Amino acid sequence: MLFLLFLGFLYFLPSIIGRDKSDAGLIFVVNLFLGWTVVGWFIALIWACAADTRPTPVRLVPVVSAGRFCGQCGTLSVSGAHFCSSCGRAV
Numbered sequence: 001m002l003f004l005l006f007l008g009f010l011y012f013l014p015s016i017i018g019r020d021k022s023d024a025g026l027i028f029v030v031n032l033f034l035g036w037t038v039v040g041w042f043i044a045l046i047w048a049c050a051a052d053t054r055p056t057p058v059r060l061v062p063v064v065s066a067g068r069f070c071g072q073c074g075t076l077s078v079s080g081a082h083f084c085s086s087c088g089r090a091v
């Protein structure tokens with residue numbers, strides 16, 4: 001019985017390794033349906049061990065330099081403006 005559990009664990013080892021990957025679902029499908037052919041099992045294992053090709057999330061940095069904040073009223077004026085659009089003070 002313990003041996004069967006060990007075999008099951010070994011069979012789904014690629015899915016367990018690749019569970020955090022972006023193609024975890026596909027790895028599991030290949031593992032489940034092609035794992036019994038030893039070649040399919042190795043493909044799933046290599047896939048699970050391969051580097052995740054998911055691009056790193058790009059952080060959006062707000063561009064504050066596009067305009068200037070008015071020292072009088074705090075309104076953000078458009079870039080290149082010399083006077084505040086709200087109160088008329090020079091920025």
Ligand SMILES: [Zn+2]
Pocket residue numbers: 070071072073074075084085086087088089
């Ligand atoms: Zn202003």
